[in-house]
Amino acid sequence: MDKKPLILITNDDGITAPGINALIEVMKTLGDVIVVAPNSPQSGMGHAITLDATLHVARVNENAYSCSGTPADCVKLGIRELSNRRPDLCVSGINHGSNASINVIYSGTMSAALEAGIEGIPAIGFSLLDYNWTANFDAAKPFVKKITQNVLTHGLPKGTVLNVNIPNVKQNAIKGIKVCRQAKGNWEETFDKRENPLGKPYYWLSGKFVNLDENKNDTDLWALANNYIAVVPTLFDLTAHEQIKKIKHLEH
Amino acid sequence: MDKKPLILITNDDGITAPGINALIEVMKTLGDVIVVAPNSPQSGMGHAITLDATLHVARVNENAYSCSGTPADCVKLGIRELSNRRPDLCVSGINHGSNASINVIYSGTMSAALEAGIEGIPAIGFSLLDYNWTANFDAAKPFVKKITQNVLTHGLPKGTVLNVNIPNVKQNAIKGIKVCRQAKGNWEETFDKRENPLGKPYYWLSGKFVNLDENKNDTDLWALANNYIAVVPTLFDLTAHEQIKKIKHLEH
Secondary structure (H helix, E strand, C coil): CCCCCEEEEECCCCCCCHHHHHHHHHHCCCCEEEEEEECCCCCCCCCCCCCCCCECEEEEECCEEEECCCHHHHHHHHHHHHCCCCCCEEEEEEEECCCCHHHHHHCHHHHHHHHHHHCCCCEEEEEECCCCCCCCCCCCHHHHHHHHHHHHHHCCCCCEEEEEEECCCCHHHCCEEEECECCCEEEEEEEEEEECCCCCEEEEEEEEEEECCCCCCCEHHHHHHCCEEEEEEEECCCECHHHCHHHHHHHC | CCCCCEEEEECCCCCCCHHHHHHHHHHCCCCEEEEEEECCCCCCCCCCCCCCCCECEEEEECCEEEECCCHHHHHHHHHHHHCCCCCCEEEEEEEECCCCHHHHHHCHHHHHHHHHHHCCCCEEEEEECCCCCCCCCCCCHHHHHHHHHHHHHHCCCCCEEEEEEECCCCHHHCCEEEECECCCEEEEEEEEEEECCCCCEEEEEEEEEEECCCCCCCEHHHHHHCCEEEEEEEECCCECHHHCHHHHHHHC
């Protein structure tokens, strides 16, 4: 009998989040699991790593560890220190909230998946379009299972990890899965300037998302708006290969 | 007479770092400057943003602000709140240490440049291959000026920012500028496990870089090893466009 695959599970909402518990539940039906997740929420951490501070790890149960570091730290620790064999797959999430479009670059969920990809391990980040702590992950679970099974069977093209976003609708309203590209978009930030009780100013970062690919039907935002699950193959080689020739004049 | 370009300057080593002061000195010869930089070192912050905490800004002088946030926060604040007109260019650095190869993804320096790129502003991250606080930026300065002038004149291809790494050698040893790709590589981490005085374990992240593109002469690591300045056009659309077709089977 084949050995079961070892699946490393992490997230950026922290080890107590309902989203990671939904993910653990699904992954236990597909393989052996090891959980290494932050001990506190790490949303918006991007690809941060801990260079100037110590990392603390607590064993939560036989197969689960909480860590003081970032999602990328958790993956590094999971692969190099806490697993007794090399993981066959890394899954991150299920994030409470979207990581579609440009949000991928700010995402702790996806930084964990990208970190595993850099280490040569197939990886998937899952996100549900519901920011609430009480989000319901039931409709997402069968799709999470299907996509994970596919990746365990077929692997992924070298140099890519999957960014999977799931619409927040009932299961029978989900129309299927679309492989698509990241929509172009950005945040038009506003800074809410306030004064503290001593009269000193401070800011809250706020803003509104702008979809620069409105009406294009090959993007993740289009798929999600039309009740499809959006799957975007995502890179960690950031070179704009096609632009190298166009800026050769910089050499002269 | 044309108005001088407005150049937004930031970094990830903090506003007191010698590297940003070298950059400010060069930029003042090319345009009007506004400096918005972290009030403490932010190395390894990747593309983190501050979502769950307030941001504090202190005016350092007429054109300079220090900020409690990450490099990406500094750029957002600089563009949206602190500049009196839209910056024409954003430069980040000069980083104390390399951001070549896979280091680009962990880099606070480059996250600032990418953030400006997302906002549609041409942007360049500069790094010198010397981690020391007392690094000497003199040899770098004329090249920083030349590259910046080129970008002010010609702009950059849409969707790309520049990652510029500078070898740590004397000026007359620098052979020139190479436009190249990010070398494939990763960190083989080791975790140095120690015990605190109460017997509780903790870890230091450590490791050794592995160049997976050894002997290839079109990479940033090759250029740097051969005393060239490495310029890599860098993306913020992370879609692996060429892989979309290859994973369409996920839809079924």
